[in-house]
Amino acid sequence: MLDVIHSVERMAESLIGWNLEDADTGEPVPTDPAAVMKRDSAMLTAITTQWIALVTGVSDPLDQTSGDTAPLRRYHWQWETLSPLPEPSDVPA
Secondary structure, eight states: OHHHHHHHHHHHHHOOOOOOBOTTTOOBOOOSHHHHTTSOHHHHHHHHHHHHHHHHSOOOOOOSOOSOOOOOOOOOOOOOOOOOOOOOOSSOO
16 A cells, blocks of 8 residues: 555656646646645546556657668777876875
């Protein structure tokens, strides 16, 4: 049960916006975690279940065709020799 509550709290903290309206007043339901947690538990469980599926799922594959199939240019790094580190001493820096 604590896992479900934790998941609903995480969803509520991650929520940016939604189109949910209060059934009695028709007013938009605020998206802050305190307001979200006051909603019906069955509804929150359903929303959270879908949220978990979306954030943990694998998206559909991209189209196989691409408009740009040119190979990437190779970049040759220019390496430089670094100066040696100073010898350690007992005197604090």
